[in-house]
Amino acid sequence: MTRLKKDFYTRDTLRVAKELLGKYIVRELDGHRLILMITETEAYIGSVDKACHAYNYKKTERTSTLFREGGCSYVYLIYGMYSCLNVVTDIEGEPCAVLIRGGEPVEGIEYMSRLRYGKDYGELTSYQLKNFANGPGKLCKALAIDRELNGVLLDRPPLYITEGREVQNCKTGKRINIDYAEEAADFPWRFYI
DNA sequence: CCTCAGATGGACT
DNA sequence: GTCCATCTGAGGC
Numbered sequence: 001m002t003r004l005k006k007d008f009y010t011r012d013t014l015r016v017a018k019e020l021l022g023k024y025i026v027r028e029l030d031g032h033r034l035i036l037m038i039t040e041t042e043a044y045i046g047s048v049d050k051a052c053h054a055y056n057y058k059k060t061e062r063t064s065t066l067f068r069e070g071g072c073s074y075v076y077l078i079y080g081m082y083s084c085l086n087v088v089t090d091i092e093g094e095p096c097a098v099l100i101r102g103g104e105p106v107e108g109i110e111y112m113s114r115l116r117y118g119k120d121y122g123e124l125t126s127y128q129l130k131n132f133a134n135g136p137g138k139l140c141k142a143l144a145i146d147r148e149l150n151g152v153l154l155d156r157p158p159l160y161i162t163e164g165r166e167v168q169n170c171k172t173g174k175r176i177n178i179d180y181a182e183e184a185a186d187f188p189w190r191f192y193i
Numbered sequence: 194c195c196t197c198a199g200a201t202g203g204a205c206t
Numbered sequence: 207g208t209c210c211a212t213c214t215g216a217g218g219c
Contacts, residue, residue, distance in 0.1 A: 052211090062205090076211085078212060079213080081213080084211060084212085086211085099211055176212095
């Protein structure tokens with residue numbers, strides 16, 4: 001599958017968020033290739049978005065990655081326990097990103113199952129299968145993504161995104177768990193299949 | 194299906 | 207000291 005290049009990411013964040021649906025996240029690890037198809041994303045646009053870590057261009061050590069040119073990762077720790085994977089978008093100096101909120105296994109599910117649950121794929125309950133990677137923390141656990149992968153370029157191993165499946169009916173809604181963000185909490189910037 | 198508490202640590206004020 | 211772009215397991219319906 002063709003890897004997405006920089007010009008895919010250095011565009012309008014909402015467009016990238018929508019077009020990432022159906023694409024494949026590929027994680028190479030210990031000789032294994034793990035692939036999830038992206039099923040849910042959210043856009044964060046620092047210039048206007050109180051839910052964005054870099055709202056109003058607030059630059060700190062953590063958010064400095066968001067100011068980079070589109071095409072690299074932004075990975076941060078949330079609730080002291082989980083990682084969230086974002087794709088940095090737009091031009092350098094505009095702090096924007098797309099949160100990858102969910103995916104479905106395409107390849108390497110045996111290895112991902114060990115990472116996610118510490119069990120063999122065949123031992124998973126239907127409940128565990130249903131909830132395999134349908135959340136940003138779960139997705140990162142299944143792919144062994146943590147802050148060590150913050151800021152890596154997404155057009156090469158060990159982490160990249162490729163063309164995937166054609167998506168027909170993309171749905172739109174409010175973003176999840178950003179009640180603190182005042183008017184931005186109502187922005188329809190969540191996209192899912 | 195639902196709700197709720199607890200885990201857990203770093204970023205920021 | 208407070209807040210968090212979350213998840214899990216327990217308990218109720």
